[in-house]
Each structure stands twice: as C-alpha cells, then as structure tokens.
Amino acid sequence: MPSITGESHDAISKSIEATRTRLRGLSARRDSRDQIIAGLSFGFWTELFGSKHEDLWRAALSNALPGTPAGRRKNVTAKLERLRPFRNRLAHHDSLLSQDVLFQLEEMLTLAEWMSPGARIWLERHEKVSDLYRQRPVTPIDTLVVPATEAWDLYENNGIYICPAGRNFRPSKYLAFYANKEIKPTIAQILYHRDNVEWTTTEAARLSTLAGDANKNDRKIAAAITASQAAGWTGGRYQIFLLSRVGDPRTIELKAAIPHLQSGRGSAFVQRHRYVSHHSLQSAKDTSDVK
Known part of the structure; x- marks a missing residue:
C-alpha cells in the first residue's frame, strides 16, 4: 500500500487541530469526533482531493469513491471545485436565479453515484429540486x-x-x-x-x-x-x-x-x-x- 506523504499528513493535521481549538473555545465537551467532522469546512473536504494528497487517494480515498471514472482523483476534484462556489451561495442565502441549478444537482448526484449507485437512486427518488425548478419564475431565452x-x-x-x-x-x-x-x-x-x-x-x-x-x-x-x-x-x-x-x-x-x-x-x-x-x-x- 502506498505511504502517505508528510506534506499531506501535516496539512490534514493542521486543519483538524484548528477545528478542535475552535470547538474547545465554545465548550470543553464539543471536542468529539462527530463535532470535529461537522466543524471542518467544505474547503477542507475539497482540498482533501487535491494533488498534495495523491498518495492518500491511492491508499484510501479511492476506495470511498470506487465508481470514479478511470479511478482518477482529478475527476473528483473537478466536480468538487465546481460545486464549492454553489455550496457557498447556498450557505450565505445568495440568489440562485442566475445559477444552473440542475447542472449543480447533476454534479452532486454523480458524486453520490461514484460512492454508491444505490445512493444516487435513493437521492433521485426523494429530491424535490427538479419539480421546483420547473416552476422557476425566470427563464432567460439564451x-x-x-x-x-x-x-x-x-x-x-x-x-x-x-x-x-x-x-x-x-x-x-x-x-x-x-x-x-x-x-x-x-x-x-x-x-x-x-x-x-x-x-x-x-x-x-x-x-x-x-x-x-x-x-x-x-x-x-x-x-x-x-x-x-x-x-x-x-x-x-x-x-x-x-x-x-x-x-x-x-x-x-x-x-x-x-x-x-x-x-x-x-x-x-x-x-x-x-x-x-x-x-x-x-x-x-x-x-x-x-x-
């Protein structure tokens, strides 16, 4: 099994320690595993698939997304980088009228499918975005x-x-x-x-x-x-x-x-x-x- 580089390990450890420090400042009992995972930023998860973590991808992360085309980390990175600004808009309650919502939905569903085809099927069965999107008030002729x-x-x-x-x-x-x-x-x-x-x-x-x-x-x-x-x-x-x-x-x-x-x-x-x-x-x- 490939070894994980020191640079990759240090980058992950630094982000986790910063999150733990912030959580301890809120409450001594907030420093649990679940709270740390919830407290890490979306940027952390996106960067986890960056080039500095190629060895980690080969050793472990690729097993979490077995359906990734050709098993290439870059395919995951590209989708996460496109989703990141959209996720930030949602998090800050920004307008989505100019956003290609169905494209972003498909990006999310594809990532889920790379993890598990069953997960995509379940999400497609329950998501309500598509029906709501058909009622959008603005449809520019473009x-x-x-x-x-x-x-x-x-x-x-x-x-x-x-x-x-x-x-x-x-x-x-x-x-x-x-x-x-x-x-x-x-x-x-x-x-x-x-x-x-x-x-x-x-x-x-x-x-x-x-x-x-x-x-x-x-x-x-x-x-x-x-x-x-x-x-x-x-x-x-x-x-x-x-x-x-x-x-x-x-x-x-x-x-x-x-x-x-x-x-x-x-x-x-x-x-x-x-x-x-x-x-x-x-x-x-x-x-x-x-x-």
Whole structure:
C-alpha cells in the first residue's frame, strides 16, 4: 500500500487541530469526533482531493469513491471545485436565479453515484429540486437551436458549427442541435462567432500562420476549415461558431436526448433555427415542454 506523504499528513493535521481549538473555545465537551467532522469546512473536504494528497487517494480515498471514472482523483476534484462556489451561495442565502441549478444537482448526484449507485437512486427518488425548478419564475431565452442533420457529426468531432454566411442570429450563450427528431443531449456554450469566412485551403493556410494569443481563434478557424473540407464540406463563405466540446465543464449534458413526438409535413421542431431557454431543455420530457 502506498505511504502517505508528510506534506499531506501535516496539512490534514493542521486543519483538524484548528477545528478542535475552535470547538474547545465554545465548550470543553464539543471536542468529539462527530463535532470535529461537522466543524471542518467544505474547503477542507475539497482540498482533501487535491494533488498534495495523491498518495492518500491511492491508499484510501479511492476506495470511498470506487465508481470514479478511470479511478482518477482529478475527476473528483473537478466536480468538487465546481460545486464549492454553489455550496457557498447556498450557505450565505445568495440568489440562485442566475445559477444552473440542475447542472449543480447533476454534479452532486454523480458524486453520490461514484460512492454508491444505490445512493444516487435513493437521492433521485426523494429530491424535490427538479419539480421546483420547473416552476422557476425566470427563464432567460439564451439558447440557439439549429437543425443539425450534417452539423451534429461536425460538432462531435471538432467542436464547431458552420452555416451559410449572412444568416442573422441573436446573441446567445448556448447552442443546441436538432437532428433525427430529437434535440441532442449536449448543449454547447458558444465561445466565439464569426461571419463571412472565406472557406478555402488558402485562407486556412493564412489563418494558421497567425501567432499569439490574440489570434488563437483564427488558428482554430483554420483547423475547422481543414476538418470540414475533409468531411466533404465544399468551399464558399460561411459563418462559424466555436463551441465548448463534449466533456468540457462549460457544456451542459442532459440526461437524455429530448424527443420530438409530432409528425407530418412541416412539423419539425426546427426549420431554420429557433431560440429557447436552456433551463427548459434541462427539465423537458419532450419538445412540447421546451420554451
């Protein structure tokens, strides 16, 4: 079994001793094991999965979360770091109207599942957040939904969306794909948008040579031109959206695709494009719930 480093042991001991000292100041009898665990901050538990505790993870903590993908501590750390600011908002009774509550709920449920699949099932059966969320009074229209018969594969492989130049779009935070009579379960964040790009090998070569951080999107567009042409997209002029990819923390992953149950000529959920709230996507059972 791997040994625990001195740095890790010292960091844990220091936090525990500080908590014990604070508890003793309140009452001589408050210095119990249960009180110490309750008295440690959320930051302590988050930091327990930091890089300095890698040996502790391998020796013991990984056994507490056996379902962690690939057994990697970093997967746990990433979720805890995303949950920490949200937990602080709750603890300080801050407003949640601008928060992606269902995303945070899914993060919590996933952590529980990594500890025990049964724990997740129990929590899903008893949680009331999802039902309450559907009644939220504020649902900003912030998501562009596009038809994606061909575009979906291009996004999955390259993290981009392209369409003819000159098409007008309202400013949006997210982009969702509709194909095969369903809204796909991946809702990407729009990172950059540019219209009227010359879609040629020559332009790709020019953009790829532009150096520096200020031109990083130019280089990404160059790579997109090359990738789309390899996938059969022809030359011309297009506009491009650079998007967060599958697995990116900025990307919203729904539990499942949202089916479109209407049928008949002209009944497709998206003909050209439309705008919806990403909140309605997160709670929708089918497209009739999307608004």
